[in-house]
Amino acid sequence: MIDRRDAMRALAASGGAALAARSVSASANNTPDPASLPPVKDFGGLQVRYAFSVSVFFKERIMIDAPFRRAFVPAIGGEIWGPRLTGIVDPYGGADFGGGGGPLDAHYMFRADDGTPIYINNRGYMRRVGEPVSVERTAGDVNPDGSFSQQFVAPPDSEVPLRMRTSPFFEAPADSAHAWMNSTLFIGHGLRRTDPDRTIFTYYEVL
Amino acid sequence: MLERRYSVPADHGAEFIAEVGFDPAFTVTIEHERAEAIAGPSGTRLFRKISGGTISGRIEGTLYPDGAGEYSLLRPDGVAEIRTHVILNSSDGEWLYLYNMGYVRPDGYYRVTSWVDADVRGRHTWTAGLFFIGTGRLAADGKSTTLTYFEVT
Numbered sequence: 001m002i003d004r005r006d007a008m009r010a011l012a013a014s015g016g017a018a019l020a021a022r023s024v025s026a027s028a029n030n031t032p033d034p035a036s037l038p039p040v041k042d043f044g045g046l047q048v049r050y051a052f053s054v055s056v057f058f059k060e061r062i063m064i065d066a067p068f069r070r071a072f073v074p075a076i077g078g079e080i081w082g083p084r085l086t087g088i089v090d091p092y093g094g095a096d097f098g099g100g101g102g103p104l105d106a107h108y109m110f111r112a113d114d115g116t117p118i119y120i121n122n123r124g125y126m127r128r129v130g131e132p133v134s135v136e137r138t139a140g141d142v143n144p145d146g147s148f149s150q151q152f153v154a155p156p157d158s159e160v161p162l163r164m165r166t167s168p169f170f171e172a173p174a175d176s177a178h179a180w181m182n183s184t185l186f187i188g189h190g191l192r193r194t195d196p197d198r199t200i201f202t203y204y205e206v207l
Numbered sequence: 208m209l210e211r212r213y214s215v216p217a218d219h220g221a222e223f224i225a226e227v228g229f230d231p232a233f234t235v236t237i238e239h240e241r242a243e244a245i246a247g248p249s250g251t252r253l254f255r256k257i258s259g260g261t262i263s264g265r266i267e268g269t270l271y272p273d274g275a276g277e278y279s280l281l282r283p284d285g286v287a288e289i290r291t292h293v294i295l296n297s298s299d300g301e302w303l304y305l306y307n308m309g310y311v312r313p314d315g316y317y318r319v320t321s322w323v324d325a326d327v328r329g330r331h332t333w334t335a336g337l338f339f340i341g342t343g344r345l346a347a348d349g350k351s352t353t354l355t356y357f358e359v360t
Contacts, residue, residue, distance in 0.1 A: 043229035046342060046357050050224060057213040077213030088209050102336060113208045123320070125336040165227070165359045167320035167338050169308075174284060183286040183310045185318040187340065187359055189225035193218075200218050202225040206318050206340060 031180065037083050040207060048187060048204040052082030054110075056089055057198045063100055063152045065139040071100025071152070075108045078198070084205070085178065087112040100152070102126060104166060116176045124166030124188065157192040164190030168203065229357035232339050233264030235305070237293065239277060241349040251281040257293065260351070262305075266323075266331060268297035277352075279311070287311040289319050289343075301329045307341065307354070317343035321356060 034040075038050040055078045062072040073096045078089030087110055094108025103125055110118040142148045166188035172178035185206040190199050238259040245252040255277040260270035270293055277291040291307040303326075309319030319341045325331035341354040 043357065044231065045355065046229050046340060048227070048229075053218070053224065055213070055215065055218050079211050079214045079218075081219055086208070088211065089213070091212065111209060115209075124338065127336060165338070167340075179284075182284070183312050183316075185309055185320060185340065187227055189227050191223065191225060193215075196213075196215070198213075198215070198218075200223055200225075202223070202227070204227060 032084070041204075047207040049207055050083065051186065051203045051205040052080055052085040053203065054078060054080045054089065054201040055198050056108075056201065057196060058154075059197065061152050061154060062150050064150060069099050070097060072097060075106070080110060080112075082203075085110075085112060085181075087116075087118075090117070096122075104164075110170075112172075112176075112178060114177065116173060116178055118178055118181065119171040120168050121170075122166045122168040122188065124164065124190070126162050126164045126190070128162060154192070154194075154197070156194050162190075162192055164192070164199070166190060166201070228360040229340065230360055231264065232356040232358045233262050233266045235262045235270070235293070235341075235354045235356065236260045237270060237277070237291070237352045237354070238272075239350065239352065244281075247280075249280065250283060253277070253279045253281055253287065255279075255352075260293075262295055262297075264356075266295070266297055266303065266334075267299075268295050268303075270294070271296055271302075277307075285313045289317075291319075297331065299330055301326055301331060303331060303334075309341070309343075311343070311345075317345070319343060319354065321354075 040047050040049050056075045057077050058073055059076050060074055064070045074092055075089050075094060077091040080087040090109035090111050096104055096106035098105035104122060106122040108120055110120055112118060140148055168186050168188055170181040172181050187204045187206060189202040192199055237257055239255040239257045242253040242255050245254065257270060257275040259272040262268050275293050279290055280288045282288065289307055289309045289311055293305040295303040295305060297303060304324040305321060307319040307321045311317045321339045321341050323334040325334050337358060339356040339358055341356040343352055343354040345352050
């Protein structure tokens with residue numbers, strides 16, 4: 001909960017503009033009644049609370065075997081539901097541009113049900129459970145004519161248990177009801193599902 | 208409400224609200240100079256030159272005092288976006304890199320996500336690819352910051 005006096009004092013100290021004062025008070029005013037939200041979970045000093053879930057649907061999977069490998073997996077759409085945000089994932093509003101199978105670095109867009117666009121940069125990792133760290137990798141074969149395939153297929157969840165955790169950073173309009181996301185840390189848990197090809201993210205706000 | 212073109216209603220089941228947990232990882236005390244402010248085009252960049260510090264817990268060691276810093280951006284809404292780059296010497300003789308990004312709010316909320324890069328030949332490869340969540344506090348004199356980190360499980 002933002003204390004108005006502290007916020008105004010900090011703004012005065014930082015020479016904040018009238019616009020800033022409006023956005024801070026807006027986020028304070030939009031803090032919902034805690035009683036209406038899921039319970040707070042405490043982990044020895046770190047507290048989190050379930051905020052919302054997101055399903056992101058996929059189709060294309062392109063691998064660019066650069067010196068530091070990069071995969072392109074666009075978000076074809078999806079849905080957002082939960083206590084603190086509802087809406088959709090903007091169809092083809094972005095993609096994961098991360099390392100493919102390991103480091104995630106996704107940039108795409110949410111669209112809240114009130115029409116607000118929200119940018120997400122989702123950083124994190126996918127890790128095969130129990131597998132040792134390896135830096136060795138090999139690119140696919142090159143055809144005699146110099147061409148090569150850059151398509152890849154994600155293995156089914158049942159064959160390769162993955163631990164996927166993310167730390168998303170959001171940018172929502174400062175004067176919107178979602179401005180609280182601009183200064184809140186989140187933790188994401190990703191669950192891969194096939195048929196249809198998608199990931200279900202569970203997001204907790206770090207209190 | 209916007210049209211749901213991509214939706215699996217069964218995904219909304221309570222069983223898909225995944226549990227997450229946090230294990231204590233390490234504590235870092237950064238010794239630094241007081242902030243130097245740069246009024247830039249997108250806010251006020253706050254530079255804090257790192258002069259030393261310690262890490263304890265699942266990684267033990269010291270902060271290399273020469274050539275690292277915090278380069279945070281104080282936004283017009285009074286929230287600072289933390290960006291800290293740190294080089295560590297572990298007590299077992301390895302160099303590690305720590306990067307923090309997160310938020311400091313006027314209400315005292317100081318939370319960061321952090322990445323650690325360790326040498327693949329060394330003793331800290333358990334950190335590879337992981338990120339950590341840290342809670343921080345800037346000392347009243349502005350000359351040190353203490354962060355307590357958790358691994359996300």
